[in-house]
Amino acid sequence: MHFSSTSLVFCLLVFQPFVYGQLDYKFYDSTCPNLTRIVRFGLWSAMANDTRIAASLLRLHFHDCISNGCDASVLLDETSSFESEKDALGNRNSLRGFELIETIKANVEKACPKTVSCIDILTLAVREAVFLTGGSYWPLALGRRDSVTANITAANTEIPSPFESLDNIIAKFTAKGLNLKDVVALSGAHTIGFVKCFAFKFRLFNFSGSGVPDPTLDASLATKLQNVCPNQDDSDNTLVPLDAVTTTKFDNIFFKNLVNNSGVLASDQVLMTDNRTTALVVNYSRYPFLFAKDFGDSMVKLSNVGVITGQNGQVRNKCNLVN
Structure with missing residues (x-):
């Protein structure tokens, strides 16, 4: 069968895996093939003991992404270099689920050391949480990188409030x-x-x-x-x-x-x-x-807002600390 160059280009466009910037549906297929299974098991175990955790993870993910982009900056503890976004007005005393993400991250590290970012774990965990509570299941391109700093100013100003118009x-x-x-x-x-x-x-x-x-x-x-x-x-x-x-x-x-x-x-x-x-x-x-x-x-x-990819940012070893 003869393909023209135009037909070949079309086929490549149609059959190549979807890539969003440098995000890819198959990003961890060879480096961490059991990633989704590990995340799902972590969610399933947590939800058996905490009926609120799915909603809490959705809120955690939204507050991370809508403020300065999806970069897991909301997971970082305060350091001498920056204030933690956990202390922002819309986050303080309301965000939860940090320990669960750390637990899943630790399990992922055992299977695939220094490979999967905290933000990809959080993004996957939210999808699994929605699915396990009866909601939809959507395809996710992966390959996000974690930020190396936090932005409490953005967290204080960019997150919508229930009192706003x-x-x-x-x-x-x-x-x-x-x-x-x-x-x-x-x-x-x-x-x-x-x-x-x-x-x-x-x-x-x-x-x-x-x-x-x-x-x-x-x-x-x-x-x-x-x-x-x-x-x-x-x-x-x-x-x-x-x-x-x-x-x-x-x-x-x-x-x-x-x-x-x-x-x-x-x-x-x-x-x-x-x-x-x-x-x-x-x-x-x-x-x-x-x-x-x-x-x-x-x-x-939402999960593609302000993502860090390529050689920018890092894959944190623990989600609350920069390497």
Whole structure:
């Protein structure tokens, strides 16, 4: 059979493994062939003892990537050279899962010493966590490198807050190359998330000086939340599920809740009331497979934000310390 040069180029383009920059689906195939299996087993073991760990890893990954790019900088402890991102306002006392990533990293090191970066382990762990809780499974190109420093300033300014306007949240996403659909799809991670009372308490009592709860919050849910987060006592740190219907299952019920005015966070409920995002919320509430697909696509985009590749950065021996 005769191939023209044009046909040969086409075949190479079609059949070569996908490469994103210097990331590759087959990056560790020869150097650490059991990587995914090791990560999945680590997640499976942890989730048997901690029902919140999947949501915690999603938050950890998002806070790392949206602030200064996906580089595992959020895992670093403070040194004489830099402050730790763990101490940033949006991270302090809320991020968890560090020990699990260190445990998985140690197991990977036993099988494949000095080969797999902490950020690739975290990125893989998040996908496995979503999959093991019933969510989608997306292909991941690997080969990210770890940063050698942290950026607490970026962590303090670039991570969206539940108290911010939708305009500000959208702006923080678009600054990272993410779009409006990514904002809504990635918010769906709250289907297995938890939040402390202080993040939404202002909606429950005397909202904007009105003397009543936020009118965009379902009245029966408002009453339930008032009982869990009383106004007179120190309940600010009490944890509440963002989806009380299927708390530990990754599904589209979060969006059904928004349609029914049962979003706990104001920054979530606004997705249903803003005409830029309402249609996406409704579609995700109706079509679970659409949400699963778009969530996976958005997670791929998120995991490629500001990555370090090639000879830049390093493969850390321990995730909390620079080599």
